[in-house]
Amino acid sequence: MDIADFFDTFFEEAEELLADMEQHLLELDVDDPDSEQLNAIFRAAHSIKGGAGTFGFSVLQKTTHIFENLLDHARKGELTLRADLVDTFLEAKDIMHEQLDAYRNEEEPNQEAYERICQTLQQIALEEIGKTLDAPAAAPAPQKSAPAEDDKEPSAAASSSEHTLKVALLNVGDKDRGLLVEELEQLGDIQSQSGDEKRYEVTLKGGVSADDIEAVMCFIIEPEQIEITTLAAEEAASATEPATPVLSAPAEPSASEEKPAAPVAEKAHASKSSASSKPGKAAPKKAAAESSSIRVSVDKVDQIINLVGELIITQSMLDQTVSDLGDQSVGNSSLQNGMSLLQRNARDLQEAVMSIRMIPMEFVFSRFPRVVRDTAGKLGKEIELITEGKSTELDKSLVERITDPLTHLVRNSLDHGVEMPDERAALGKPRTGKLVLSARHQGGNILIEVRDDGAGMDRDRLLAKARENGLNVSDTMSDEDVFQLIFAPGFSTAKEVTDVSGRGVGMDVVKRNIQGMGGRVEIQSKKGEGTNTRIVLPLTLAILDGMSIKVGKETFILPLSTVLESLQPAKGDMYAMAGDDVVLKVRDEYLPVIAIHEVLDVENAITDPTKSIAVIVQGEGRRYAMLVDELIGQQQVVVKNLEDNYRKVPGVSAATILGDGSVALILDITGLHRLSRAKKEAGKAANQPYLSYYKEAEPS
Structure with missing residues (x-):
């Protein structure tokens, strides 16, 4: 076996050790440092140094060795810690991470950064403890200096x-x-x-x-x-x-x-x-410990998930076959029981396999103490970060994609939301602002919130900036629609450009990325009290619970998490509005009507809205009334990506395979609304039959 076979293991474990090191450094109280935390930081550096030496990563080994020596003086009380020293230690950790990435990519680490951090650490040692930190030799592991x-x-x-x-x-x-x-x-x-x-x-x-x-x-x-x-x-x-x-103990040694x-x-x-003279005792305990966990490639887990998806499709086909048999299957109790058992086991298997990919939100939240510390330092603000719901789990693919949008939202709250300490004190607020990151499950979704107790959003200022940017806005817009303006491309209310924000990029990417994950962004804000930015995401993108609907001869799937209710529209509840819009009144709320057969050009559909069914759905925080011919029922569907297999289709988020082997499209609520608006603007007369039918019912 080649030692290179273990490179990946070293990279993964070194990555975890560096993450632990950063967490301990951020939590360290410089006025009263915890010895256990200092020892943990030292052990992490020591382990990385040993592994780096074994695998021949000499630059990482030398950097870690010098850092380890300085940490050793700190844990022995020979080095008095300060906030600026912790900042330097964090910088050293960042450079070690860059060196690790370089070796992972089979590149040489940045020599200039290596020399700079080594010189900085040596300078600290000379100034604080009056010693020079010994650099390791070229051997895999350094030798300890002999006493006099x-x-x-x-x-x-x-x-x-x-x-x-x-x-x-x-x-x-x-x-x-x-x-x-x-x-x-x-x-x-x-x-x-x-x-x-x-x-x-x-x-x-x-x-x-x-x-x-x-x-x-x-x-x-x-x-x-x-x-x-x-x-x-x-x-x-x-x-x-x-x-x-x-194996036996040696004879009594001499004095020498x-x-x-x-x-x-x-x-x-x-x-x-x-x-050591009783080797048999250690074996049983170790055997149990070894089987407690294993490292598995994500590709293998994805392959299992795909196979489970195919199994669910096959189970749906069998359900369809049994349903088609009708009365012939009623007397066959063993067939009915077998299908019920298969359905239950398939769902249990799917949930068990999906849980393998689920990762606690702590994996995401653990990155933000450093982001908050660095950003607050640049802005000159005092921030207390609070995390809630760290044990809430989310699919690994979503965890990796949500980190960047969350980073933008956190930096935006720190820059535009939380006031400067003196300004907060003048307003009667604590000098230290609060930033809360929370996660919790809500139905079939996960709810992630970024809350601050800052200045809140200024509605008038947002509208003025939107008009300045040429956006089509009005004073009658709801607060929610006004707050959504911050996601417009190039939109920024910053008075000057800094290295934190002000360039008008980022927030539009946040919304686009979250929508790409099948989620939405909602904003609640109160001037002078703070802002709450809420992200709603599906728990996973592989399998979802859907509502099957029929329009004409076509079957579509609506994500069950977006469906609120369904009802039979009455003629007196539908109104024609200016601009070829039709709305449905539901309990004193007027909802835009989306006729699926018109938007997607489906033939042989019901055109009389009073004979169709209105499904009330929610997307991007807004509610819509979607007109369909028939509700088929709820079912679990396997999501198949259209972009990978075909191309992006407006109004459609993905596809699935039904029990009869046919393909059904999974609808995108907000995409359908945008497509409906685009068709009207293009002069394709969407909703024209409804306009003529309900002209006399127009509200005063």
Whole structure:
């Protein structure tokens, strides 16, 4: 096996360690630092350094080593922390992340950035503790400096630069064991090796520490599969002989041998060294731990989801076949029971498989403490970030796509929403503004909110800016429509352009991206009190619950999450408005009417609206009345992307395969409304039959 096979594992785990490091740095109280947090930051740097050295990533190894030395002084209390030092540590973490990405892309890291951060860390060490941080040698793992020999015994001095370690590998397969032994050869001279898959012992002579060996090995196997102890001089000598490994305790050492006999491992494994004579006890526990989780490629999960989708389609076909049999299937109870069981199991399987792709929103929210800290620092504002509902889960594909829109919304709230500290104090508000990120489930959707307690939106200012930009607005527009103006391309109310905002780009992309995910953006704001930007997304894009409708001979699917109710329109409730618009009055609310057969040119459909069915749906925060011929019923459908297989179709978000094998289009509510407006503007006389039918019912 090639060591390159483990590159991906190293990259993933190093990425997680860097994320943990950033989180601990952001949470660190510089006035009263938590020793556990400092130790966690140090351990993360130490593990990355060990792995980087093993895989030959020398620039990352050297950067992390210098950073690790400085962290060591901090956790020992020799370096007094300040906010500016934490900022420098965060910058070092960013550069290490860039170096990791460079190695992932098989490129050389930026040498200028490497030299700059190393010089900065060295300068901090000189100014704060009066020491120079030693840079590591080219070897995979650095050697610890030997103590002065005038105050140490000769054997102790020698052991600090070169010693003999016994490395026991527990429950490691042949392939992994061969790779690990090869790595140990790079770290020192192997004196002997023997054992079996249950316990394999390697005697290693060299200057590398037990901690560094552990940091390297833990990128390949679990920490519980390694035991490292330092051998006394007599044991080290006998280990060179090709005999069975010595498992019993050595004889009482002489005075000159007492210090080398002390274990080197400083972590939990130090306590395990006494159990090395009982190797059988560790095996059962490790076997249970190993099976607790596995790393699986997302492509494999997607393949399983696609197969489950095909299974659901097949189940729908069988349902259709049984339905077509009619009375013939009524007497066959075993067939009916079998179909019910298949339907229940198919749904359970789908939910179980989809849960594999579900990721907690904490994965997204964890990125924002740094964004808020950096942005607030640039703006000179004091911000408290509060996150709610971090355990709420969302499909992985949506998690990856929602991060950028959320970043834009957060930066927009910090720049345009929250006031400067002095301004807040003058208004009687706390100097520190609040920014809340929350997530929760709502029906078949996930609701993500970005709330601030800032100045809120100024309706008059937005309208004035919209007129200045040539947008078609009026003073009678609802507040919700006025607030939606911020998503217009090129729209910005910033008085000057900064590196945070003011260029009029970003918010339009936010809305477009969220709509591309099948979601919508809603804004609620009150002047002087704050703004709440709400994102509503489907939980997943792979499978959804839909309402089957019929128009003419065509079957369409409406996402069930958008359907509010259905009713039979009455002649007295429909009105013709100016501009060829028709509205339906539903409980004192006038809803735009969308006739699907006209918008999508469906033939042989019902044209008398009083004989059709009005389905009340909601899209982008607005309600519409969609006229259909018939409601077929609710069903679970597998979403098939049209753009990948054909092209983008206006008014249609995707397609699915029905139980009879035919293709049904999944309708896009807001897209249909835009298409209806476009047809009227193009002079295609949409809604003309309704206009002539209800002219006398026009409201006064």
